[in-house]
Amino acid sequence: MIKLAARVASLSESVTLAIDAKAKAMKSQGIDVVNFGAGEPDFDTPAHIKEAAKKALDAGKTKYAPAAGLPELKAALAEKFQRDNGLSYKPSQISVNVGGKHSLFNAIMALVDRGDQVIIPAPYWVSYYEMVHAAEGTPVILPATADEDFKISPQALEAAITPRTVAVILNSPSNPTGSVYTAAELEALAEVIIKKDIVCISDELYEYLIYDNLAHVSIAGVRPGMLERTLVVNGFSKAYSMTGWRLGYCAGPQPLIDAINTLQSHSTSNATTFCQWAALEALKGSQEDVQKMKAAFDQRRKLLVEGLRGIPGVKCTMPAGAFYAFPDMSAFHGRKTPDGKVIGDSLQLAEYVLEDAKVGIVPGAAFGADAHQRFSYATSNENIEKGLGRLKESLAKLV
Numbered sequence: 328m329i330k331l332a333a334r335v336a337s338l339s340e341s342v343t344l345a346i347d348a349k350a351k352a353m354k355s356q357g358i359d360v361v362n363f364g365a366g367e368p369d370f371d372t373p374a375h376i377k378e379a380a381k382k383a384l385d386a387g388k389t390k391y392a393p394a395a396g397l398p399e400l401k402a403a404l405a406e407k408f409q410r411d412n413g414l415s416y417k418p419s420q421i422s423v424n425v426g427g428k429h430s431l432f433n434a435i436m437a438l439v440d441r442g443d444q445v446i447i448p449a450p451y452w453v454s455y456y457e458m459v460h461a462a463e464g465t466p467v468i469l470p471a472t473a474d475e476d477f478k479i480s481p482q483a484l485e486a487a488i489t490p491r492t493v494a495v496i497l498n499s500p501s502n503p504t505g506s507v508y509t510a511a512e513l514e515a516l517a518e519v520i521i522k523k524d525i526v527c528i529s530d531e532l533y534e535y536l537i538y539d540n541l542a543h544v545s546i547a548g549v550r551p552g553m554l555e556r557t558l559v560v561n562g563f564s565k566a567y568s569m570t571g572w573r574l575g576y577c578a579g580p581q582p583l584i585d586a587i588n589t590l591q592s593h594s595t596s597n598a599t600t601f602c603q604w605a606a607l608e609a610l611k612g613s614q615e616d617v618q619k620m621k622a623a624f625d626q627r628r629k630l631l632v633e634g635l636r637g638i639p640g641v642k643c644t645m646p647a648g649a650f651y652a653f654p655d656m657s658a659f660h661g662r663k664t665p666d667g668k669v670i671g672d673s674l675q676l677a678e679y680v681l682e683d684a685k686v687g688i689v690p691g692a693a694f695g696a697d698a699h700q701r702f703s704y705a706t707s708n709e710n711i712e713k714g715l716g717r718l719k720e721s722l723a724k725l726v
């Protein structure tokens with residue numbers, strides 16, 4: 328028998344991926360599934376970025392690169408941080424990784440010792456929790472409700488910090504809620520983070536997907552003293568529809584970046600070399616496609632949320648960013664399906680909806696919020712309308 332290490336044996340499979348896989352399997356059997364489960368833009372990578380990758384391949388950019396990333400890309404990222412976020416980093420303070428997920432994994436491995444606590448506001452992106460587990464740390468969940476727009480208060484943060492707390496993970500705009508922290512809210516959280524001398528891991532993957540003329544603010548820049556204790560994590564997946572390219576990056580205090588680079592040099596080495604050349608084009612080339620994608624998401628956001636609000640029993644806040652709606656659908660918990668099964672929780676509700684309506688959604692339990700379901704609007708208007716119609720009919724059958 329194979330004995331697995333405790334650190335992997337205690338990990339759970341991602342529920343988001345499991346339901347998505349079931350929806351995809353049904354689709355491949357020819358079943359007409361409307362899938363709101365996607366965690367990625369439905370647009371192709373912009374053509375000029377793909378061209379740059381082809382050119383890089385033809386030019387022989389097919390060898391190892393420095394583990395921390397191509398100097399050209401790190402210089403462009405330093406410019407990006409200055410231009411978009413007002414943050415001054417030397418290129419040496421930036422590490423290019425194999426997706427934002429990898430940046431986060433590296434960071435947690437570099438920061439967390441056995442038994443260290445990491446504060447994770449809920450609803451949270453599933454992998455934070457499991458990464459802290461994998462590092463043998465203790466995730467400390469700090470819930471925020473829909474009434475609070477899913478945002479934690481400085482008082483709640485302070486109360487959750489103990490002598491074992493090493494870090495808090497913030498995610499604005501948020502997956503799964505779409506919530507966006509304002510500058511004033513971040514400043515108040517930063518005051519606590521500085522006072523309590525902990526690190527902030529700031530996941531800013533959805534930076535460019537913010538609506539209603541709100542601005543993205545990085546917590547690293549809201550107060551003197553924050554830059555020195557924040558790791559900003561970002562990537563190309565969501566901004567440039569480059570999920571399959573696996574390219575993310577992080578920027579932060581030099582000793583932390585050095586540790587991340589050392590760790591990475593013994594695990595993946597550099598992120599794929601020709602992809603990094605394409606990423607350079609993503610940063611430096613036309614941003615027109617980014618704006619087009621954002622405009623499409625904005626319009627779909629309203630279509631989806633208005634439709635959800637029109638279904639009796641569904642309560643939905645308007646997300647300000649990312650491409651997810653996160654309605655409270657707990658009114659259906661405790662109700663019976665036509666064949667007499669009682670819906671006990673968000674997972675059973677998602678399963679019922681997939682089977683009955685052929686609509687794929689992700690149960691809130693996966694994000695630490697069982698009352699909710701996550702709907703991704705990275706899908707066409709036509710699918711949104713079709714899915715909403717079917718959902719309404721299926722939910723009406725629950726008594």
Ligand SMILES: Cc1ncc(COP(=O)(O)O)c(C=O)c1O
Nearest residue numbers: 426427428452502532562564575
């Ligand atoms: C909040 C959040 N952070 C990080 C990631 C990681 O993205 P990637 O590894 O594709 O860069 C995702 C992807 O779903 C996400 O939703």
